[in-house]
Amino acid sequence: MAAITLFTCLCGVQKKTSNHWVxxxxxxxxxxxxxxxxxLAMSRDIVILCGEGCAASLLSRSLGDWKRPVASVPEAATGIELELAVA
Structure with missing residues (x-):
């Protein structure tokens, strides 16, 4: 019997056959x-997202985390970059 892998978004939705997941x-x-x-989705360091809404939410939360006062941010972390990989 074949094993089936279930993928779940941060919001709790389980992946079915749709292809808009990122x-x-x-x-x-x-x-x-x-x-x-x-x-790639099976890697431990990858976040699974069900679509644009959850991707935007993750980005928004991250931007909020990055807004910490400069005095409390380690010197090496001040050059935060945002990358968008496109297929």
Missing amino acids: LAKVTSRGITFMPWDTD
């Missing part, structure tokens, strides 16, 4: 958004 990798330097890739 992936994101969040680091201390920024976020990289990527098109859906089943193999």
